[in-house]
Amino acid sequence: MKPKRKRLWLLLGSMGAFALAVTLVLVALDDNLVFFHSPTQIADKKPPPTQRLRVGGLVAPGSVEKGSDGLTTTFVVTDTRANLKVSYRGQLPDLFREGQGVVAEGTLGTDGVFLAREILAKHDETYMPPEVAKALKDAGHWKKDAGK
Amino acid sequence: MSGFFAMGGYAAYVWPAYAAALIALGGVTLMSLFARARVRRELRARGLDRRGAKS
Amino acid sequence: MAGMHALANPARFQRFSARALPWSAGLTAILLLVGLYMAFFVAPPDYQQKETVRIMFVHVPAAWWSMAGYAFLAGLGAALLVWKHPLAALMARAAAPVGAAFAATCLITGSFWGRPMWGTWWVWDARLTSMLVLFFLFLGHIALSRAFDSPERGDKAAAILALVGVINLPIIKFSVDWWNTLHQPASVMKLGGTTIHSSILIPLLVMAVAFFMLFVTLVLMRTETEIGRRRLEMAALAAE
Numbered sequence: 001m002k003p004k005r006k007r008l009w010l011l012l013g014s015m016g017a018f019a020l021a022v023t024l025v026l027v028a029l030d031d032n033l034v035f036f037h038s039p040t041q042i043a044d045k046k047p048p049p050t051q052r053l054r055v056g057g058l059v060a061p062g063s064v065e066k067g068s069d070g071l072t073t074t075f076v077v078t079d080t081r082a083n084l085k086v087s088y089r090g091q092l093p094d095l096f097r098e099g100q101g102v103v104a105e106g107t108l109g110t111d112g113v114f115l116a117r118e119i120l121a122k123h124d125e126t127y128m129p130p131e132v133a134k135a136l137k138d139a140g141h142w143k144k145d146a147g148k
Numbered sequence: 149m150s151g152f153f154a155m156g157g158y159a160a161y162v163w164p165a166y167a168a169a170l171i172a173l174g175g176v177t178l179m180s181l182f183a184r185a186r187v188r189r190e191l192r193a194r195g196l197d198r199r200g201a202k203s
Numbered sequence: 204m205a206g207m208h209a210l211a212n213p214a215r216f217q218r219f220s221a222r223a224l225p226w227s228a229g230l231t232a233i234l235l236l237v238g239l240y241m242a243f244f245v246a247p248p249d250y251q252q253k254e255t256v257r258i259m260f261v262h263v264p265a266a267w268w269s270m271a272g273y274a275f276l277a278g279l280g281a282a283l284l285v286w287k288h289p290l291a292a293l294m295a296r297a298a299a300p301v302g303a304a305f306a307a308t309c310l311i312t313g314s315f316w317g318r319p320m321w322g323t324w325w326v327w328d329a330r331l332t333s334m335l336v337l338f339f340l341f342l343g344h345i346a347l348s349r350a351f352d353s354p355e356r357g358d359k360a361a362a363i364l365a366l367v368g369v370i371n372l373p374i375i376k377f378s379v380d381w382w383n384t385l386h387q388p389a390s391v392m393k394l395g396g397t398t399i400h401s402s403i404l405i406p407l408l409v410m411a412v413a414f415f416m417l418f419v420t421l422v423l424m425r426t427e428t429e430i431g432r433r434r435l436e437m438a439a440l441a442a443e
Contacts, residue, residue: 007285015366022370026381034383035328056383093322095251103385120322123251125390127259128400133250152243156254158319165315169261169308173417176304180425187431196434 036103039082047108055084055114056103056122064098077102077114088116095121212289213430220423227420234413241406249403255319260407262312263391264414266334269305270372272298272418273337276344277369280362290426292358293433295365296348297425301418303341310338321385329378330386333371340368354436 026033036056037045047053055077063076072089075098086104096102101122106115128136155162242260249256276298282291313331314324325331348354348361379388391397397404 004285011281011285011366015369018367019370022374026374030382033329033381035326035385036383038383093320095320096322118323120326120385121320122385123320123387124398125387125393126398127249127252127256127390127403129247129402130250131247132400132402155257156248158254161315161319162254162257165258165312166261168311168315169265172304172308172311173265176301177417177421179300180421180428184424184428184431187428187435190435191431194435194438196438 038079039077039084040079042084042108042114043082049107049110052105052107052117054103054105055086056101057084059096059098059100059102061098074113075102077104084114085112086114086116088119090119092119093121095123213293213433216290217427217430220427224420224423224427227416227423231413231416231420234409234416238406238410238413241409246403246406252320255316256403258312258316259403260410262309262316263407264411265305265308265312267411268414268418269302269309269337269341270375272302272305273340273365274369274372276302276341276365280365283358283362284366292355292362293429294422294426295344295358295361296429298422299341299344299348299361301421301425303338303345305414305418306334306338306341310334317385323385326385328384328386329382330375330384333375333378336371337368337375340364340371343368354433 036054039055039057042053042055057077057079060076060078060083063074065074067073067089072087073092074085074087077084077086086106088104088106096119101124103120103122104114104116105118105120107117109115153159153163238260242257246257246260248254276295279288279291279295279298282288283295310331313334317326318324343364344361347364348357351357351360376389376392378384379386390399391404391407399407
């Protein structure tokens with residue numbers, strides 16, 4: 001039974017060491033592993049206009065405006081602490097709407113407006129039939145009982 | 149019925165997704181069946197009984 | 204002959220498998236039929252994602268069982284390297300392609316879901332990337348197990364890869380919590396209960412059980428095949 005014991009400990013030891021190494025690498029890379037930054041992080045960092053980056057948050061209710069050319073959309077991305085105005089020219093994804101999650105990729109202009117080249121919609125982890133969603137909204141339980 | 153196949157305008161995404169699942173999972177199922185049939189045939193051809201420990 | 208001893212355990216497996224296979228195959232077929240019926244005719248469209256939510260019924264079970272399948276593969280790797288279990292290597296050879304097919308299903312269906320809902324076929328966020336890595340780990344396992352002249356060496360190399368790659372499982376699972384991702388957090392396997400309405404959750408769970416039975420059926424069947432293949436190899440060696 002001895003060699004089996006030894007092999008088991010050897011395996012567990014090397015796996016533990018490997019897991020530790022991977023954890024350290026992931027912690028060190030943390031900033032590069034995030035897919036997007038929040039408006040607060042963008043406000044703190046003040047990235048140069050040449051740097052392409054992604055900003056993510058909620059589309060602030062009431063902030064969506066269509067430009068006169070019918071193609072440009074401007075809206076405010078918020079993480080409730082900081083706001084960032086975003087301008088985008090092109091087709092928006094089906095799930096894009098006020099109060100919904102959104103990720104914009106582009107550059108921060110010198111005027112403080114984020115010039116998006118691509119807009120992605122981010123949805124939450126709640127799934128339900130339309131009638132249930134409506135009933136919850138009517139009862140005033142929206143986003144309280146229905147998860148995040 | 150045509151409304152069912154239209155998938156509320158998302159037919160171009162829902163059906164290809166199910167087709168891809170069918171190809172991937174059906175594919176591995178068919179490959180497994182063929183491989184089993186081939187190995188059984190060879191075992192029989194060499195007189196190796198496919199069941200039991202003794203041969 | 205030393206080989207006879209190695210086959211003692213596989214022989215017991217084959218007796219079990221011969222009895223279990225018709226049942227698991229039949230159960231898979233019934234559950235798939237019921238699950239697909241529920242997925243298309245019972246489950247309502249989602250309040251936001253409309254009919255595209257139906258992609259979830261194949262996407263999520265494929266994701267779950269590809270991850271559990273990889274954990275199984277890693278367990279078989281340990282059983283081979285530590286306990287030298289005679290069946291572990293053959294089962295691993297049987298399971299890896301099934302896991303790869305499940306992972307591929309998850310990735311492709313996810314892509315068809317992401318395009319209409321997120322607005323993109325693919326992004327390199329932590330969840331999608333780690334899932335792609337899982338797919339390549341399965342492919343690597345298949346390749347490595349066949350890379351050597353002696354199948355035993357291939358089995359061992361593949362077992363080591365399976366154990367090394369297991370670190371990817373917590374990364375996939377928690378990527379959505381640790382880092383900002385485009386992919387949403389967990390809906391079912393989470394603390395504080397599910398966020399999926401029962402009318403959508405129940406078809407999802409039926410499909411999940413169906414996919415589990417499919418995985419079991421395929422692994423049983425393929426393990427039988429691998430045992431037969433190994434016996435053919437041994438017979439060929441003995442004939443030399």
